[in-house]
Amino acid sequence: MFILVNLKAYPCDPIEVATAARDVAEDSDVRIAVSPQAADLRRVADTGVETWAQHVDPNDYGSHTGSTLAESVSEAGAAGTLVNHSEKRMKLADIDGSVRAAERAGLETCVCANNPAQIGAVAALGPDSVAVEPPELIGGDDSVASADPDIVRDAVEAAANVDEDVEVFCGAGISTGDDVAAAGDLGATGILLASGVAKADDPRAALEDLVEPL
Numbered sequence: 001m002f003i004l005v006n007l008k009a010y011p012c013d014p015i016e017v018a019t020a021a022r023d024v025a026e027d028s029d030v031r032i033a034v035s036p037q038a039a040d041l042r043r044v045a046d047t048g049v050e051t052w053a054q055h056v057d058p059n060d061y062g063s064h065t066g067s068t069l070a071e072s073v074s075e076a077g078a079a080g081t082l083v084n085h086s087e088k089r090m091k092l093a094d095i096d097g098s099v100r101a102a103e104r105a106g107l108e109t110c111v112c113a114n115n116p117a118q119i120g121a122v123a124a125l126g127p128d129s130v131a132v133e134p135p136e137l138i139g140g141d142d143s144v145a146s147a148d149p150d151i152v153r154d155a156v157e158a159a160a161n162v163d164e165d166v167e168v169f170c171g172a173g174i175s176t177g178d179d180v181a182a183a184g185d186l187g188a189t190g191i192l193l194a195s196g197v198a199k200a201d202d203p204r205a206a207l208e209d210l211v212e213p214l
C-alpha cells in the first residue's frame with residue numbers, strides 16, 4: 001500500500017511532517033510520500049522522504065509565467081506529481097499535457113478524478129496511477145472506504161477495463177489504519193490523505209496509526 005500525504009495549503013510544518021513520514025516509512029517498510037507546496041519541494045525532498053508535487057502544468061520550457069514546470073519540480077527532488085486534484089481541476093486536454101510533461105521529466109503520475117466514469121477517462125491517458133476522491137467527502141470525518149465503498153470498487157473496475165497496468169488509489173476522509181485497510185480490501189493499492197495528518201496535533205502518531213495494520 002502506498003500512502004501519499006497531500007499537505008495542500010495547510011499551515012502545518014512541512015519539514016516536521018516530512019521527517020515523521022520518512023521515519024515511519026523506514027520503520028514500517030510502508031511506502032509513504034509527502035506532497036508539499038511547490039515552494040517547499042526541495043526542503044522536503046532534502047529530508048529524504050519520497051516527495052511529490054501537487055500539480056504540474058502541461059507546458060514545456062519557455063514563456064509561461066507562473067507555471068509549474070515539470071522539469072523544475074523534478075530538479076527540486078520530486079519523484080512524482082498529482083494531476084487534476086479535485087481542488088486543481090483541469091480540462092482533459094491539459095491533463096493529458098501534464099501527464100506527458102511529467103513523463104518527460106521522469107516523474108511518476110497520479111491523476112485524480114471525482115468518480116468512476118472520470119477514472120476511466122483519465123486511465124486512458126496512461127498515467128502510472130489514478131485516484132478516486134469524491135469531493136463531498138474531502139476534508140470530512142467519513143472515510144470514502146466506509147461512506148462510499150462502491151465508488152472505490154467501481155473505480156478499480158473502470159480503470160481495469162481501460163488499462164490493467166494503471167494502479168488505483170482512493171482518498172477523502174481517511175485518517176486511521178482501519179480506513180487504509182478497508183480501502184485495500186476494496187482493491188485500492190494506495191491512498192491519498194491530507195487533513196488526517198496535516199491537521200493532526202501529532203502528525204507522527206497519525207502516520208504510525210495509518211501504517212499499523214499494514
Ligand SMILES: O=C(CO)COP(=O)(O)O
Nearest residue numbers: 138139172173193194195
Ligand atoms: O484531497 C485529499 C487528498 O488529496 C483528501 O483530503 P482529506 O484527507 O483531508 O479528506
